[in-house]
Amino acid sequence: MSENEKLVQSNFIRDIIDEHNRNGHFENRVHTRFPPEPNGYLHIGHAKSICLNYGIARDYKGKFNLRFDDTNPVKEEVEYVESIIEDVKWLGADFEDRILFASDYFDQMYEYAVQLVEKGVAYVDGQTPEQIREQRGTPNEPGKNSPHRERSIEENLDLFTRMKNGEFKDGEYVLRAKIDMSSPNINLRDPIMYRILHADHHRTGDKWCIYPMYDWAHGLEDSIEGITHSICTLEFENHRPLYDWYLDQLGVYHPQQIEFARFNLTYTVMSKRKLLSLVSDGHVNGWNDPRMPTISAFRRRGYTPESLWAFTDKIGVAKRENTTDVALLEYSIREDLNKKANRVMAVLNPVKLVLTNYPEGQEEEFEAVNNPEDENAGKRKIKFTRELYIEQDDFQEVPHKKFFRLQPGGEVRLRYACIIKCEEVIKDEAGNIIELRCTFDPETKSGSGIPQRKVKGTIHWVSAKYAIDSEVRLYDRLFNDENPDGKKDGTNYLDYLNPNSLEVITNAKLEPSLASAAVGEKFQFERLGYFCVDQDSEKGRLVFNRTVTLRDSWSKIQK
């Protein structure tokens, strides 16, 4: 198997498509789509669906549509349409000029509905929602026929026309398919096709006061667009016979629906309803709060489209219930940023360090490699002075036995500079360490050409004189339980919110080269993690988001 073939893991959906292509089912055409309802922001589960659908279209030299399933005006908003377009584009799924809307097919759908009325397989029902619900039966008991089921075609046509013309109030009438009230599949018990909704639609305005139900509309949308493979999640499996029934009755083109299991991720929730509640109840700061599992949040946090694609390829697709470990997502972004992100030095929790044998007022520059994984990234100079900041965590007065960073009387290398030795610890009256007094060894300067001594530890630092101040936002998982959703003990996801999911550091010290960093730019802060410039940055006051920490074997030793 070649390298290229290995990159695309086979899966049951591609197997089905291969089979169709072998027997010429769709004349070897492949046309997929991503059909979101614009009632919220897209999340990582949608990203999987987008990559799955677009990836198939791309690999089979087919087409991919972006289509908004905007059949319910009361929940849908233009803001969501715009965010969805932005997210799909950012992921790189190429829908060419095909940003489509179910609402563009409302006339066609209406005509189709009239056809079914004329054919005698759809009728207008004037019962209340309660009555209809009672007659639907349960999974164990068959439903009962509506008293209006045998209305004449003429009367149905008249009533349906008047529904459309706005002669009735919301809920007064519905159009129903006449199928089978005793079907073991509840979806076939005379499902509702149209309801009356005097609501403004974000695209059609007040043109319509009847709106198609999802089950009626969705199969038609795919049929109208000539979709070959309608890939959706498992909960629509029971609806497939209904879509097929509609298409059969109409005698129109049939796509093949294929269902796969919904995506779940540890330590988060994935339903739009729950994400919306996190936003509207103020548990997070908006849909793109970097702690959210939305695509826009991952973008803001510093994830790349490439890392999401790699992740999607790694998780695969199947029909069994699944919950992917968020560690795999983190691996995917580290893997990508390791190759791309320039290294810089930044101190998040600074403690002052003074080199007592370094002449006052003197300074020099050392050369640092921007990215050891990428020669083309070049080198830069970093300013070295008598007073520096290092990380509080990089000093232990009473060191752990495996701690090989700075400690009293101990030596450590300052990254790209020289070896220093800790001579004295200065504390304030409360016993807090406020300064470390050290000496440096001139023989060990970087680039001096002198054979270098080895020391066990290397730590990062910044010049106290030249460092710039910055805000850094550290994110942790939003929930402190691996599966905050779907508990059966009476608790719900809100009970598992992690109160420490955001830590804001206001006085981080950055090396001065960062002063010109642009919003969205990504860096590795050496030994700490990957960070990117947040949109909240202002001139002279940068704000960084921690995308993900580096793998940290020291944190494991400590446990």
Add this chain to the structure above:
RNA sequence: AGCCGGAUCGUCUAAUGGUAGGACAACGCCCUUUGGAGGCGUCUGUGUAGGUUCGACUCCUGCUCCGGCUGCCA
């Protein structure tokens, strides 16, 4: 209870009657001016009971367990 799905390492996913493999995680070792990256290695799995077969994750039967379905939401 009825209908429809599903069950393979801790997690995700391959193997479509012929050596149960990969990735992540975990754990070792090597290397290292990032306790990063990289390299090498180890560990762990076919829900259950039968059947068919030279051979079963795969086919058949029973059982168990899990998920979805009773919106004028999608």
